[in-house]
Every structure is written in C-alpha cells, then in structure tokens.
Amino acid sequence: MPASKSITVDLGPQQASLQRHLKSGHYNDAGEVLREALRALDWREAALDELLRAKVKASLANKKPSIPAEEAFRRLEDRHARKMKAAKRGA
Numbered sequence: 001m002p003a004s005k006s007i008t009v010d011l012g013p014q015q016a017s018l019q020r021h022l023k024s025g026h027y028n029d030a031g032e033v034l035r036e037a038l039r040a041l042d043w044r045e046a047a048l049d050e051l052l053r054a055k056v057k058a059s060l061a062n063k064k065p066s067i068p069a070e071e072a073f074r075r076l077e078d079r080h081a082r083k084m085k086a087a088k089r090g091a
Contacts, residue, residue, distance in 0.1 A: 009034075 011018055021033045067075075 018033055021027055027033045
C-alpha cells in the first residue's frame, strides 16, 4: 500500500455525522470513519455495476424482437396523452 498522504476536507453538514460516529466509540479517529465510508461507497458501486451487468445480460438474452426507438417514443407519447386526458376529465 502506498504511503498515506494527509488531506484536508470540508465536510459541511456531514461533520455532525463524523462526530456522531467518533462519539459512538466504534472508530478511533476520523480517518477510520472515512476509510469505512469509502469502502461502503466502493461496495455500493460494485453492487450497482453487478446489477446493471445482469440487466444488460438478461436484455441481450431476451428473444422478443426489439422495438425501434421511434415506435417506443410514439407509444410513450400516446400513453402520456391518454393519461393527461384522463386527468383532465377527473379534475
């Protein structure tokens, strides 16, 4: 692991969260809190990447014919117009 480098960070409103975590006694210093936060962020990004990859894989494996973009947008516009018309009748 490369040598640590000190940095200064303005946490703004998150400063209160940092202090709360330090007061809990679960962390010895601000660096531990920030390292844990970065590990959690890395985990969340990896989980999201895995989810998106699975969705793309499932989409590519789907045997249904794809719909041209123009058709998809036309359907969306038609659906929106129907909902707006129904909302006006209900108002």
